[in-house]
Amino acid sequence: MGFMTKRPVRIGVQIQPQHGSYDKIRDAVRRAEHLGVDVIFNWDHFFPLNGDPDGMHFECWTMLAAWAEQTTRVEIGALVTCNSYRNPNLLADMARTVDHISDGRLILGIGSGWFERDYDEYGYEFGTAGSRLDELATALPKIEQRYEQLNPAPTRKIPTLIGGGGEKKTLKLVAQYADTWHSFADPAVLKHKLSVLQGHCEREGRPIEEIEISVGVGGKGREGRSPDAPQVEGQPLYDLGARLFTMGTGGPDYDLAPVEPWLRWRDEINGN
Template identity: 50%
Template sequence: MMTTPARIRVAIQIPPSRADYAAIRRAAAQADALGADAIFNWDHFFPLGKDTSGKHFECWTMLGAWAESTSHAAIGALVSCVAYRNPDLLADMARTVDHVSDGRLILGLGAGFREWEAKEYGFEFGSPAQRVQQLGEALHRIERRMTLLNPGPVRKLPILVAADGAKALRLVARYADIWQTFAEDDAFSEKSRLLDSYCDQLQRDPATIERAVFVDGDPWTVGTRLRERGAGMFTLMTRGPDFNLDGLRRWLAWRDEHNAQASRS
């Protein structure tokens, strides 16, 4: 069953790299003022790409600052590697940032993929199967810890899980409110159907999981095609040091047009 969400959201990922923090802060504030639904950074220790020598800042410290410097958009990491922090501590950190932001945090989680980066910081880096198992264990502990914290998060904290493999998709079906994928077009539809089947096994309504995709290009072409396949959140990336937001403006215009049509139907 393919579910097309009634309303769509547009997000932007602002990497915490290749720029001074003042420029990153301005970009986040501008995205917030433009009306982005969510603003994400990422949880790495070095810039992505071939040149890893550029400027780079830590993810969660920055999210705490964004919680104060933005007002409307959801904020979060896309995504936070569960191997880099004790899961119970990570739940506590997320709960705290959720309060600082007045309930705007999305807790994005993943198994990690950069072995050299993990080892550079002294973290163990297991096989793909071991990392997925670690992700499952972390999700369980985070879910439990959220029920024990005083106070708890402002609301039921939305969990985003980045996953594409079958075993990880089972975790999405069990724990996630948002599924983040790198898959496109037919591959996205195939993985989305697989996720639906796992939801059916758990007797969970697949429509309760928002499908999030990375996008680029013309939203009236790319976005419309992916929306017809069930995507609900569309995430662009901008890069430092300039952080051009022209693409975000186009995607927000497309979002507003489609959501207005949906509200009239």
Template identity: 50%
Template sequence: MPSSEPDSRPARRIRIGAHLEPEHVGYREIRTAVGILENLGVDMITTWDHFFPLNGDPDGRNFECWTMLAAWAEQTSAVEIGPLVSCAAYRNPDLVADMSRTLDHISGGRFVLGLGSGWAERDFAEYGYEFRTAGERATVLDQALPRIRARLARLNPPPARRIPVMIGGTGEHRTLRTAARHADIWHGEGTPEELARKHAVLDAWCAREGREPASIERAAITDESPGPVHGYGDRIAATGTTLIAVGVNGRRITELDKIRDWVRWRDQRNLDRPRE
């Protein structure tokens, strides 16, 4: 298994995201958290694309992803926003492109399109989508992305910028290959050692697909704190992971001290980074 030795790809600046889980909470608290997070200086705010809570009472409060992102696009002025990640099977790809373009204009060019193959069987069943096998869901994702890019190129007006595509998921045979083909950002999870392994697999797929590995930003979600020098933050950065999303559970959505620690860590890391 690869270690978390320093990565050989050209250095990117470290970015910090906040991933808001919209379960068991009122929208007023979510809106307050979004405002605080932008003032803290996080680089990206994301939310999940699930129709029911994933923790606690399965029938508790939960909010829909895309309509909430539209509200965030109006509320904020600097931070990037997007789903982490939207299920490709839930919506027609051409519609996803149009929704993405519209959100990109509302936000002034700050939308990031996060997509994955989906895994929460209840979401599929209760909303009338066919669950299928993991391989079939991965195929739906892979086939959606060219349609999305083609539709984005035909829309009038076009997006405010070339919308970055963020692929979420850790499957080594299908998802990472899809990321090598289509992603601007690959988003995973796991220990630094596990992420280093996934990065190596993604690099191998990039070689097969004719992509430069350095063209894909590496991202991961965590519940950890950055810690002191040589702590978790430094270990995850050593793998080449430069976008770190910090999970914020709905029940603790205004408890943001951990994200403040990550923002301070980011600023110090970027200050210490040698200039190119």
């Protein structure tokens, strides 16, 4: 068993900004909010991550601003923003602006970056995994400081989601800065990573219960999923403490059918 948490289960969908026209993306956002998902994510890349590497693709943050106007209830964010692509002060200002457009529904998802083609074609220094994590460690306090200097201030404490599972650096940053930690860990890996995160939290003097545990699950392209996928896949993760479960869907069709059993499971678990 994992740590005890009273957090409700939440269901997210990552509408991948690849291989689909924007009208299809807009419609997928509309359908996802209508279905009742809790969070709609995109991602922060410049080229598709699978399928045709030169297929259709759209930029992350301009899209989030549009989603902020289009939606009324769901939280929105990137899963995740690449820290390398924007000055941290600018990113804080962008996040604050989308926070206001959305009336306080933005999650700042952020990570250190990894997709080398983005860096090469857009002129960023790729560096090493370690140097990119060091840059993220430098950026996170700058983002928080800039929030405090902006006029108007954010509408709320903008939640920070940090993605990644590196045990020495990433999970330390999670303990220091994150409201949510996201990974794609299976139950065995999640159990180990949570024990590492617990150690970092203890050294930071912070209860691990303050951090929402987020996992990527299911979704289109994951073959062999049955209608009871949440019980098969989600329950062991839930028992370890995971509470935000997100599945991805890409263009051209943005199939949301795999999300529906997870929404029913959420409502059963939460007693709705």
